[in-house]
Amino acid sequence: MNLNKKIFITFFISVTGLLCTTLYLIDTQAEQHEITRIIADLDAAQVQFQHDLDIEQKQIQTLTQVITADQKFRSFLAQIKDNFYPFVEEIGKDTGADFVFMLNDEPTIRAVYSLNDQQKPPLERNLSSFNVQSSLDSGLMSSKMVSLDKGLYSSHFIPLKENLNDDYAVGLIIVCNQINDAWIAKLLTQKNALQAVFFNNKQVVAKNTDAEMAAAIFSHQADISEKGLFSWNNQRYIAKQALFEPQNTQSGYLLSANLDQALLTFKQLQQQVLLIGSGILLVGALLFMLISQRITRPLRLITQGTLEIKNGNYQHRIDYQNADEVGQLAGAFNVMAGDLQEKELIRSTFNKYVDPAIVSELLSQPDKLRLGGERKEQSVLFSDIAGFTNFSEKLPAEALITVLNDYLSAMTLEISREHGILDKFIGDAIMAFWSPQLCDGNHAISACRTALAMQKRLRQLRPEWIANGAPEINVRIGIATGAMIVGNIGSEQARSYTCIGDKVNYSSRLEGLNKHYGTEIMIDRQTATEISGFVIRELDTVRVKGRASGEIIYELIGTLDEADDALLEKINRYQQALSLYRAADFSQATRIFSSLNADAPSRMMLKRCDYLQQNAPENWDGIHSMQDK
Helix, strand or coil: CCHHHHHHHHHHHHHHHHHHHHHHHHHHHHHHHHHHHHHHHHHHHHHHHHHHHHHHHHHHHHHHHHHHHCHHHHHHHHHCCCCCHHHHHHHHHHHCCCEEEEEECCCCEEEEEECCCCCCCCCCCCHHHHCHHHHHHHCCCEEEEEEECCEEEEEEEEEECCCCCCCCCCEEEEEEEECCHHHHHHHCHHHCCCEEEEEECCCEEEECCCHHHHHHHHHCHHHHHHHCEEEECCEEEEEEEEEEECCEEEEEEEEEEEHHHHCHHHHHHHHHHHHHHHHHHHHHHHHHHHHHHHHHHHHHHHHHHHHHHHCCCCCCCCCCCCCCHHHHHHHHHHHHHHHHHHHHHHHHHHHCCCCHHHHHHHHHCHHHHCCEEEEEEEEEEEEEECCHHHHHCCCCHHHHHHHHHHHHHHHHHHHHHCCCEEEEEECCEEEEEECHHHHCCCHHHHHHHHHHHHHHHHHHHHHHHHHCCCCCCCEEEEEEEEEEEEEEEECCCCEEEEEECHHHHHHHHHHHHHHHHCCCEEEEHHHHHHCCCEEEEEEEEEECCCCCCCEEEEEEEEEHHHCCHHHHHHHHHHHHHHHHHHCCCHHHHHHHHHHCCCCHHHHHHHHHHHHHHHCCCCCCCCCEECCCC
């Protein structure tokens, strides 16, 4: 994912997150606010209802008391013993009551007033529910909600006394208002946003909403009582229940308010915020894309330039001329690329004189740049062109250099393929060595693979050179393995990263010994011991010039997968003859070497056996001493 997309996604997520957070806060905070407000309104409605009910009760009690305490009315009441209707009718009309009852002290109903003649008076056969005897005995005014099977009534009890100071009553006036829709509408005019449902004996007796809504509210009475809320028609409602008497759960009222309806304004605000926020997000995204393109374009140029440098294109430059920080960075990049181009030129030139593996090792470990060395176990290879002096005198200088360059280039490539380090060219000779760090410890195997590959490549190039007029080129190779000193050798003015030691000299001797035995590749005993998967032949035990002891030498012929039975049989017979030779049985050795006359080492050993038969040696040890290098 590129930087432009990352910046855009970051912007989009940030703005979207801010918008979603705003919408979430509007939703949650508004809902919490409305819940709190509705609960407060319900509480206030309950308080107001009780207050209004108290006022109504006091008004009715006061008005009725005034009428009954009037001396004129009391005189009228004493004169008329049988017809009390005008009296209760006057009270009913003055108080606006639905029913007015007058009882004597027995108690017996003496007169009844009904606002609506079709309504059945509630007191008949319900004296026990009204508890009139208590009011007669106490002589005190009181008001309460009376629950009957057929309805709920707001009732007021005013005692009638012969003397106003009496503490008992001789009769009772009961003023009743039926709890119905009209009574609620009159009492709750200021709280018309709330739904009020009055219930009695498991039925709705009054409401200020439609019947369906009232039934729904009443059906959720259990939820309202327990949780204070309920759901109906995918709408949420906050509600509370109040009882007229705590011990009587059959009558009371339910107040509710639609929470989702109250949140409608906030939902509309939320939609507006979403719409405006989406528009801002869209416009902001378009503007941000344009801005981010301007921001990321120079960064893309720098990224592209960095990749070009990584891939080795040190000529790449960034074309960005602005004077801002990115422009300064682009300028610094161009300067850096110029420096790297110059250093790479120096490095590539240096690599032509020093093996790249040596350069990489010295650059990765700068401490090795100082003079000095360390002892290492590794393998070293010397190669030389046979008869180079003779054919170099016959070729023009230009042709000789061309052939020599082709040869050295091809051989160097084979050395590099096996992770060898080209130490130096000595005229037509090549010195290379294999460090354990570069060959996973199998330096002897890598050196032997390289020697075989060099001879194979030479056989491929030889016909081409001959066709161009160059003489046939043959190469002799010597390989030795062992401890040697590796490091910087020279002076402060000039030095060489190379290896020195007896094994280095010995590999050079082995290369020269190929000429005496007619072989192409010769290895020492330690190399032969450390390799596997190759066809080798033990040639002889020789004492090279400069050494007091004899060393077993071996010929490296090829790999096991290329060997046939005839070759292995020839090597086996040579080993038999060599054992007879070392046992001083020159006659039998001669017989076997003669059968291998087509083999150059066998011919050389045959000549030596003929000589030794004629000149029997004293103290024969099987070691041949070389008189030259």
